[in-house]
Amino acid sequence: MLNQGQRVVLPLKPTDMNRSLADYVARHAPIFRGHDVCGYLAERRFHVNGEPAPAETILQSGDKLELMRPPWHEPEVPRDFPIVFEDADVLVVDKPAGIPITPTGPFLTHSLLHLLRNEFANPDLAPIHRLDLETSGLIAFAKRVEARGWFQSQFQRQTVEKRYEALVFGRIPKDLHLVDIALDRDTLIHSKFVPHPQGKPARTEILDRHHWGTYSFVSLRPLSGRTHQIRAHLAAVGHPIVGDKKYGSNPGLFLKWLETKDTKLYLNEWKLPAQALHNRGLILQDRKGCRLVLHSERDVAHSWQRGIASIDGDIQIS
Incomplete structure (x- = not known):
């Protein structure tokens, strides 16, 4: 378009x-x-x-x-973002992978914010937290200017509880329950975050895990709100997210991919065309002080299984 x-x-x-x-x-x-x-x-x-x-x-x-x-042709994006919750102040939708929250790079009108503002005829709609382009799951938007501060302050104070799911390379050990590693910007890839002793503190709790052959399906809760925290932490402990180009085990491959953006060339190594990370749950307070417990119904596990099977064949889940 x-x-x-x-x-x-x-x-x-x-x-x-x-x-x-x-x-x-x-x-x-x-x-x-x-x-x-x-x-x-x-x-x-x-x-x-x-x-x-x-x-x-x-x-x-x-x-x-x-x-x-000047005008340009934007990439097509998925349009399945069901409403999970809505009241007078906040709108929460279940974002698919492959659509950005706000205009960026080649995306302008094909951003989730632009599409929702048009659909609801509400120019005041504004995201109150972030998800990466390839990350799916719950994303909340303030519907009114006066509501933004209320919700954004909860994220700033880290009182919002988020629960993510990810598919990672390798079998995460049963005794790994907390990743507590400070993060700072990478010197080679500026948009990437890596462990650094003088970096900002970051903690991620691993709640549950299931082994899928040589992969692990994990549930996680970020206890701090650093950029790319889950992706960086999982890579740091030797279990990068399947399909994660930037935080994969071969950073040189990411730099090669940047030249053409042709993911198909590297699927044998990445296994999935997009990173297998999903924001499954969100708990926050509305402006009346009531606790909102929200949950995504998107079946990412089945989608990831199909994707892996297309490269590796069927996998055993334990």
């Missing part, structure tokens, strides 16, 4: 002042990875203070820099 393009407000730092627009684009190349920035400059799609700007424009303090991104 061809969208209508996007207006993107770009960050300006003190170090960008008194430099040309072309220099800004060159110095901030990672922001524009995958974009035709030379074409954008030639077509004057960069605007300064609301006006199309040539490449030699000198950026000044107080300037507003925007990119008028």
Whole structure:
């Protein structure tokens, strides 16, 4: 589907002042990875203070820099996100893998936020926590501006209880019940988090496990709210999530995949096209102080079994 393009407000730092627009684009190349920035400059799609700007424009303090991104064809996304709970303040849906929560990369109108805002005719709808593109499960949205703070504060205070399910490589030992490993950004892949003694504290509880041949199906509860915490912790103890490209045992493979984004080339190693991680349960309080205990009915286990069987053959569950 061809969208209508996007207006993107770009960050300006003190170090960008008194430099040309072309220099800004060159110095901030990672922001524009995958974009035709030379074409954008030639077509004057960069605007300064609301006006199309040539490449030699000198950026000044107080300037507003925007990119008028041209229309593009967005990838198709799954549309099965059943409503699990709704009241006047909050909407909770069961997100499938393969759709982002908010616009990112090639996704704009094909983001869950955009689709739900259109479906409910509610521009105030806003997510109050996050799930990765490939992670499925419960995601909550505040329906009113005045409700956002109430729900977001629960996540910030870590009073919300979340229960995840994952399929991982290897047989997790019966005596592993808690992963307590501080995490920090990886020096090679900046969007990845790895164990570091000076990192932020992170704790994940392993509640239950079942062995599926050489794999383990596990239930987990994050006791802290670090980015990619479950994925990083499981990888750190030698049991990366099946289908997890970024946290798999071969980081070089992830870097190769970035060049083409062709997952089929590496399915023999990753086993599944998307990471096998699902947010099964969510417990939080509504604005009246009542406890909301919410549960996903999505049958991810059966889906993961079918996916593994297509690569490895049938597996024995114990």
